[in-house]
Amino acid sequence: MAKRRSRAHIGIMLLRTNSPKQFLSEELAKRQKANPRYSLRAFARHVGLSPGELSELLNGKRKLSVKSAVRVAKALSLNSTESKHLLYLAQLDRGDGLDILPGETAAKTREEVSADLFELVSDWVCFAVLNLGDCAGFSWKPSFIAKRLGVTVQHVQLALDRLERVGLVKNNAGKRSIDREQVIATGNVPSEAIRTYHKTMLAKAADALDFQKLNEREISGIGFAVDPKNIESLKKDISEFQEHLMEKYQNGKKTEVYQLEIALFRLTEGARHET
Secondary structure, X not given: OHHHHHHHHXXXXXXXXXXXXXXXXHHHHHHHHHOOOOOHHHHHHHHOOOHHHHHHHHOOOOOOOHHHHHHHHHHOOOOHHHHHHHHHHHHHHHOOOOOOOOOOOOOOHHHHHHHHHHHHHHOHHHHXXXXXXXXXXXXXXXXXXXXXXXXXXXXXXXXXXXXXXXXXXXXXXXXXXXXXOOOOOHHHOOHXXXXXXXXXXXXXXXXXXXXXXXXHOOOOOOOOOOOHHHHHHHHHHHHHHHHHHHHHOOOOOOOOOOOOOOOOOOOOOOOOOOO
C-alpha cells in the first residue's frame, strides 16, 4: 500500500511540472528530504541514467531524449497517461515535432502556481536564500549558497527555479535579483505547507541545541496560565513583537541568517470543568 501511494505522488508531481528538468529535480529533492544521504548517483541508477547524464540534465546542459524519457517512465512505474506526459515534456523541451499530445494532463497555470507555492513554503531553503541575499558577500552561485546553508547544489538550484517561477526572484539574462515588491498571499498557500515549514524549523531548532554554541543561539521558554479569551490578543502581541524585532535589527553588516520561532501552544488536555 505504501508503495502505491508513493507512485501516485510521483504521478501527481509529474503532471504539475513543465519540463523534465523540473520533474527530475523535484523527485530527487523529495528523496533527499526523506533521506539526506540519498545521492545523485543513487537516483541516476534508479532511473536508468548515467550520473553524468543526470547531472547535466539537472544543470540545464542537456535535454532529456525521448529514449531516456521512456527509460525513466519505466523505472518510476508511471502509468500510460503519465508516461505520455513525460514524453510530451521531453519533446517540448527539445523543440521536436509534438506527435504526443498531453490531453487533459497538462496542469493549468493557476494549479502550477499553487503547486509551486506549496513546495516553496514547505521548503525552508527558499526563504533562507532570500534572507541570505541580504548578507554581505552574497553570491548567486548555487555552490556558494549550498555551502552557506549546508544543503546540496541540486537543492539550491530547485529552490532558485521555484523562486523565479513565483516571481520572488528575477532573472534577467542570467543575472538574478530579489524582487522586494513581490509578496506571497498566504491565503493561497495550503495549511499543510505551512505546517511542514514550521515542523522543519522546530526540528532545526532542536539540532541547534546540540550543535550550536550558547553564544550563537537563544532557545528558552515560559509556561503560564491564561484565560482562553485572551489568546487572540496574545497572538497579536507576538506578531507586533516580531515586527518590532525585524525593524530594530535590520541595520548593520549582516553576514548570517537566523530563524526566530515562537511556539505558543496549549499544554493542558481534556475537558475544562466549569464552576
